[in-house]
Amino acid sequence: MAKHIFGQHFPKNYLQNIRPKRSLLVHVNIHQQTSHVAMASEGTNQKKLPRFLCLHGFRTSGAILKKQIFDKWPTQVVDKLDLVFIDAPFPCQGKSEVEGIFDPPYYEWYQFNKDLKVYENFDKCLEYIEECMIKHGPFDGLLGFSQGAIISGGLPGLQDKGVGLTKVPKIKYLIIIGGAKLQDNSVAEKAYSSPITCPSVHFLGEQDYLKKYGMELLELYVDPVVIHHPKGHTIPRFDEKGLESMLSFIEKVQAEINK
Numbered sequence: 001m002a003k004h005i006f007g008q009h010f011p012k013n014y015l016q017n018i019r020p021k022r023s024l025l026v027h028v029n030i031h032q033q034t035s036h037v038a039m040a041s042e043g044t045n046q047k048k049l050p051r052f053l054c055l056h057g058f059r060t061s062g063a064i065l066k067k068q069i070f071d072k073w074p075t076q077v078v079d080k081l082d083l084v085f086i087d088a089p090f091p092c093q094g095k096s097e098v099e100g101i102f103d104p105p106y107y108e109w110y111q112f113n114k115d116l117k118v119y120e121n122f123d124k125c126l127e128y129i130e131e132c133m134i135k136h137g138p139f140d141g142l143l144g145f146s147q148g149a150i151i152s153g154g155l156p157g158l159q160d161k162g163v164g165l166t167k168v169p170k171i172k173y174l175i176i177i178g179g180a181k182l183q184d185n186s187v188a189e190k191a192y193s194s195p196i197t198c199p200s201v202h203f204l205g206e207q208d209y210l211k212k213y214g215m216e217l218l219e220l221y222v223d224p225v226v227i228h229h230p231k232g233h234t235i236p237r238f239d240e241k242g243l244e245s246m247l248s249f250i251e252k253v254q255a256e257i258n259k
Contacts, residue, residue, distance in 0.1 A: 047254060047258045048254075048257055048258055049080060049081055049082040049254065050080070050081055050082065050140045050141065050173065050250060050253045050254055050257060051081075051082040051084065051137075051138070051139050051140050051141075052081060052082070052083055052084070052139060052140065052141050052142060052143040052173075052175060053084050053086065053129075053132065053133060053136075053137070053139045053141075053142050053143070054066070054069075054083050054084060054085045054086070054142075054143045054144070054148070055086070055088075055109070055129070055142060055143070055144040055145070055147075055148025055149070055151055055152055056085070056087070056088065056107070056145060056146075056147075056148050057145045057146030057147050057148055057149075057178075058097075058108055058109070058146055058147035059092040059094070059095075059096035059097065059098070059106045059107070059108050060096065060098055060102065060106055060107070060146075061087050061088075061102075061104075061105060061106055061107055062085035062086050062087045063085070063087075064098060064102045064106075065085055065145055065148070065235075066083070066085045067102070068145070068234075068235040069083070069235055072235050072236065072237050073235075073237075073238065074238065074243070076243075076247065077238070077243070077246055077247065077250070080247070080250045080254065081250065083143065084136055084139070086132050086136075087105075087107045088107035088108055088109040088125070088128075088147075088148075089107070089109070089124065089125060089128040090107060090108050090109070090110070090111070090121065091105065091106070091107060091108075092105075092106040092107060092108050093108065093111060108147065109125045109147050109148065109151055110122045110124075110125045110147075112183075112184070116183045117183050117184060117185070118184055119182075119184040119187065122184065122187060123164075125151065126155075126158070126163070126164035126165065127164075129151070129155075129164075129165070130164065130165050130166075130167055130168055133165065133168045134167060134168060137168060137169075138168070138169055139168075139169075139171075140172050140173055140253065140257055141171055141172055141173030141174055141175065141198075141253070142155065142171060142173075142174055142175070143174075143175040143177070144174075144175070144176060144177065144179065145177040145178055145235060146177075146178050146179075146210075146233065149176045149177055149178055149179030149180070150179055150180050150181070150182060151182075152174055152175075152176060152179070153174065153176050153179045153180075153181070153182075153200075153217050154181070154182045154187065154188070154191035154192070155171055155191075156170075156171050156174070156196050156198040157190065157191035157192055157193065157194070157196055158187070158190055158191050159171055160194075161190045161191075161193065163187075163190050163191075171198060172198065172199070172253075172256075172257075173198065173199050173200065173253050174198055174199070174200035174201070175200070175201050176200060176201070176202045176203065176214075176217070177203040177235060177236075178203065178205065178208055178210055178214065178233050178234070179202065179210070179213075179214050179217055180210045180213030180214055180216070180217055181213060181216055181217050181220070192220050195220060195221070195222050196220050196221045196222065197221075197222045198221075199223075199225075199249075199252070199253070200221055200224045200225065201224070201225040201226075201227060201245070201246065201249045202214065202217070202218055202221075202224050202225070202226050202227070203227050203229060203236060204218075204226060204227070204228050204229070205228075205229050205230070205231045205232050205233060205234065205236060206228065206229065206230045206231070207230070207231060207232040208231070208232050208233045208234075209232070209233055210233060225245055225248075225249050226245075227242040227245050227246060228242070229242060
């Protein structure tokens, strides 16, 4: 099941107020016919599907991430997840790397300086994600790609420290694709001050320019599941071993949320 939620975004000259002035408009695309709470039938029993809020990459969109996942991942994976795709709060403030490949509009979660060490509007980004989780949750976890994965990978620690997502239930699971550590020290020192015990699966691409940084992120997690693939910074297809690892992770998550 998948939903694409188009949020109220910030124009380039208006970054002060994080809260939308009107309700978010919800456009639902159902991968399989389900109720509001996605269920999987097993014989006569129905089990809730793990529900993930999906955060797209830098200067892309929720629609683009949805297409990337549904084009690359088999139904035996996506049918076992309830995925909700949202757009980031800020319209992109520069050229998108996917221009000419995917249609606009494009969005970004926060801004940063040239050496990636100082973030702008990161606090507003967290407030926006929290607002989406309140309106469209509850969620069991986060799925993130690229900039969305960098945010997702740091959020459990930030939530534990009371820095963000204080009004929503604790993040329980993570799917990190092409991720890395947060680079702004003012944020990172809070996000990674202690080992992250949140069950997680991390995708590492052999040719991904972020692979080194994705491996650094791995070191901060307790017992992460790692899926290697030969490609670069992209949503990968599964090989047999990767598919087995992913299905095993989903099975464990589903068992825990249906206890």
